[in-house]
Amino acid sequence: MSSASTILLVRPARFAFNAETAASNHFQQLPPDLAGAAAQQQAQAEFDEAVARLRSRGLQVRVFDDTAEPPKPDAVFPNNWLTLHPDGRVLLYPMCAPNRRAERRPDILAALAREFVVSEVIDLSGHEQQGRFLEGTGSLVFDHAARVAYAALSPRTDAGLLQDVAAQLGYRAVAFRATDAQGQAIYHTNVMMCVGEGFAVLCRESIVDAAERAAVEAALRSGGHVVVPITLGQVARFAGNMLALRAADGRAVLVMSQSAYEVLTPMQRQTLETHAELLPLRIPTIETLGGGSARCMLAEVRLPMRPTAADQPVxxxxxxxxxxxxxxxxxxxxxxxxxxxxxxxxxxxxxxxxxxxxxxxxxxxxxxxxxxxxxxxxxxxxxxxxxxxxxxxxxxxxxxxxxxxxxxxxxxxxxxxxxxxxxxxxxxxxxxxxxxxxxxxxxxxxxxxxxxx
Missing domain, CATH: 3.40.630.30 (Gcn5-related N-acetyltransferase (GNAT))
Known part of the structure; x- marks a missing residue:
């Protein structure tokens, strides 16, 4: 099984529209009725409901509270700053926006180390000084079974760092360029594709170079995946921003936003439902101001557990x-x-x-x-x-x-x-x-x- 069953989330304390990220994230919007305390309150309510729904499906959820200082408007998206691997390695990633870098929190790592085996922490954040960025599983979409790392190159996804990380993990890198309907670079790979067990969601039309598009599709087919194509219009509603997980009882669960679910066609839903239970989360405030969706909120915990058997003496x-x-x-x-x-x-x-x-x-x-x-x-x-x-x-x-x-x-x-x-x-x-x-x-x-x- 390549899908994780444990996920890490961060409950926002100062959620807001982030002007520093808006230059490269064209999914962000700032309606006049979603400002200040109202946005924070709505985001927290959406977050709490999402956590309850995830747990109700048998997923193991670890929630950490964001700290109010310094303000971190995008703290609700922890997948951009760390990945947690089955061999005990933790990778910390270089972030493009300076006000996002405080999201990397040693106290969260320390808490994880008390519950899971952490063998090594690889800190890549020093590349920020050279203007080179790679934002976790926003930049990288992993096919863990086939050991492939897909990445749409953008100001937030450096080609050289992609190759370095793929080599460290023993994965093959598949790089390409993807644009939205206005011809602008798509800021994160995970808004236009998702890889699960036996299927992949892909916006083919966003990959404008025919050779690159063919290489991505060939890699997916080689990994044994049925490709479910989505349109750029569906990408704009976050239909590519999904994450395949495994519940405690072994059921496959595909997490997405309600917006993404509603924009899927009946045929697309039917195809995906042959692979997993679809779990939509209502997060309109987080999507609108944050420019990220359900997958961005979830950091997979693949670290091995420390022994915590039921008969362990307390x-x-x-x-x-x-x-x-x-x-x-x-x-x-x-x-x-x-x-x-x-x-x-x-x-x-x-x-x-x-x-x-x-x-x-x-x-x-x-x-x-x-x-x-x-x-x-x-x-x-x-x-x-x-x-x-x-x-x-x-x-x-x-x-x-x-x-x-x-x-x-x-x-x-x-x-x-x-x-x-x-x-x-x-x-x-x-x-x-x-x-x-x-x-x-x-x-x-x-x-x-x-x-x-």
Missing amino acids: TLRRATAADIAGMHVVRVSVRENRLSRPDRVTEADYQDMLGRRGAGWVAEAAGRIVGFAIVDAAARSVWALFLHPDWEGRGIGRRLHDAMLSWCAAQGLPDLHLTTEPGTRAEHFYQVAGWQPQGLDASGEQRFERVLA
Whole structure:
């Protein structure tokens, strides 16, 4: 199987029209009604709905929150700055727009390394100083089974870097030139073609050179792919911007935007459905302002997993300041009670809670923190109780909860309180654990109390 089953996404914090990328991305538009806070709010809502739909189809999704500073209007498109390979190698790519380069985040790499095997990081970003760029799987469309890397050359896709990366990975490079209906270079290869298992979506008419077009089609046929041709009009609606994935149960899933799905003809849909379940995502704001679509939002995680078998022992111990980084990784990975501004919870906050104000506990497996709990004893409140999504359903949260309450009772605390989002699994967890609901607080959170004495 060549399709990935795990994907990485970045939830935008400052999504906006990026003027620095608009010069080469002619898909970007700036309608007057999509500006400022409205664009950010709509983009986040579209992102959250997309994540829910991806998970509902059995795909393994890792979500990282963008940081508000520095502003990164295109952070929602992480596939442009890294690729993650089955041999443990991570490639970091040179980006054309200076304000996109801050998207490369060491903390995301560190978090991945705790869950997956990272054997080597190959940083190509130094080529930015020479004006040479290659923007990840925007520039490169991989056929992993046939070991071919397709690339439409453009200001963002350097021919020499294409050859270098293909050689490092042991792939054959197939380069060509592609233009849109106005004769302008298509900025990224992944808006005009997609390669899945046994099929490929290709805008033939965008490849104006007959010899180059023939070479691309021959390579696809040699790889055993049925070619589904699309038009330039369909490319303008992101019909080429698709990604083939594998659900946990082995089902093939082809992710695209709702816009792309609607512009496909019945015959095109029928052909694609013989290869995969079609999964459209409604992301009109992200497409319009960002000039990228569903595939651009998804970075495939092909790294080998670190051992995390269900029977792997999980131990509990008191938390120390050395655990803060690991605890924060868990905190930003959760699916409920998410931090709208992760940067507002600082290392000093953790240190204060673990020292002067209270105590904490971590759940650890193979040296990795998979959950934690912290109580603010001074305020008689639960400051944190979180579990990494991959470790849910194993009773770890209840063990952390019980350890925390036992300590609080031993300290003579008469009671505790906490707040959580209403209608969540967390709310149900606390009800089952014996906490008494006290109604909603001023911020709309459900308040709970628990008598200890």
